[in-house]
Amino acid sequence: MKPERPPRFQIGLGSALFLMTILVVAMAWYRTHDQLVVARSELAGLRNIVRELEVDDPTKVTAVARMPTLMDQVVFDVYIPPPSETVPATVLCVALEGILERTDPTPVFPDEIISVDMAPGRHVIELRHDHADARVIDSQTHIQIVLNGDIVINEARPQSWSTGNSYSASMGVRQCVVSDPSERLEFMRRRMAAEMSPGSWRSVDGNEPANGILIWTEPK
DSSP: OOOOOOOOOOOOHHHHHHHHHHHHHHHHHHHHHHHHHHHHHHHHHHHTTOOOOOOSOTTSEEEEEOOOOSTTOEEEEEEEOOOOSSSOOEEEEEEOSSBOOOOSSSOOOOSSOEEEEEOSEEEEEEEEEEOOOTTSTTOOEEEEEEETTEEEEEEEEOGGGOOTTOEEEEESOSSOEEEOTTSOEEEEEEEEOEEEETTEEEOOOTTSOBOEEEEEEEEO
């Protein structure tokens, strides 16, 4: 008489498919979880460099500089409060000549300016600065101020106005800044170097007026 063999372990087709499904789901969850951990780590790093416009007081001018993506590009996100009996209207001002070095706490602003009225609310202010090409005799430097996608200031200057990429700059607005609308808020100050002779340039002394780009807001 043959000894009885122990019963073999058997699994049905349905159970096998169920186990395979569980295994695939577990592997997919593990991969997704791993990618999520990496993404959260990268997001935490980005939060340290991303600048956001946060308006805590709707009666104040609030501004922040965006991270630049192009050479000589400057972009600001700005909130302008609605005017009232106690809050003045706001204008955007630009100067291209007679710019002194910034002196705190009372910076000096030129008399000859170009100004644009600003409506209440959120705005995007962009500076476009295209340098003259020294290889082209009649080439000019073009300066544009773009407000919410529309060019509101469009100026051209001869080659002698600019020294290409040679300039000194200071930023009045980087991280989020809150300012009283009755006061001036300086966004940026760029001072071009001065030509001494053809092909020779020097930095302009801080007390000496220079060509450049100065952007700020002030009460109307």
